Amino acid sequence: MSLTDFDRRLIQSTQGGLPLVARPYAAIAEQLGVTESTVRERMAGMLDAGLIRRIGAVPNHYRLGYTANGMTVWDVDDELVDELGAKVGAMPAVSHCYKRPRALPDWPYNLFAMVHGHSQAEVEREAMKIHCLLAQACRSFDILYSTAILKKTGLRLSHD
Structure with a gap:
């Protein structure tokens, strides 16, 4: 399955991490000029299709004191x-x-x-x-x- 132009823009805007705000999908949607539901639905669709493997937090253990x-x-x-x-x-x-x-x-x-x-x-x-x-x-x-x-x-x- 190939990526659409929107898929590429969505991945590029999130691959460095989601914004640390109360509504990160809304912030991404604003940046891309679409609705929050569009971002949520497409992310879920890409997960289901295997285009992305997961969405999850990646903590920096050292900064949290786990050295x-x-x-x-x-x-x-x-x-x-x-x-x-x-x-x-x-x-x-x-x-x-x-x-x-x-x-x-x-x-x-x-x-x-x-x-x-x-x-x-x-x-x-x-x-x-x-x-x-x-x-x-x-x-x-x-x-x-x-x-x-x-x-x-x-x-x-x-x-x-």
């Missing part, structure tokens, strides 16, 4: 990874959780969960909660701490 960020990696039973991943992903300290293929023999981990904390001790406490939840299904785990802040952006359309 210890650890990707916890888990070697769990493949038969249970989906069920357990859903439970881990629902935990308040976990911002995202997903499964990945193992790279044996060097990398046995198949479940990943990003944990944010104010300190490494806090991340380790949260990792222990995950470990308790995984129980006997967990064979091993590790925590990989962030060492640099990377600029997080998705695909961008050019203004050409």
Whole structure:
């Protein structure tokens, strides 16, 4: 499915983030010269069609005081990874959780969960909660701490 001119303008106006105002869709609509309902309906249509994957907040954890960020990696039973991943992903300290293929023999981990904390001790406490939840299904785990802040952006359309 190809993008219309309006789709391109809408994506370009929102890809850097929605305006931090009480009615962000109304602000975008004003900028584009359309109604707020037009913006809402087209965004929903693009989501349904798969032209955009999601609309969501992307917090800057460092600015919120969460300076210890650890990707916890888990070697769990493949038969249970989906069920357990859903439970881990629902935990308040976990911002995202997903499964990945193992790279044996060097990398046995198949479940990943990003944990944010104010300190490494806090991340380790949260990792222990995950470990308790995984129980006997967990064979091993590790925590990989962030060492640099990377600029997080998705695909961008050019203004050409």
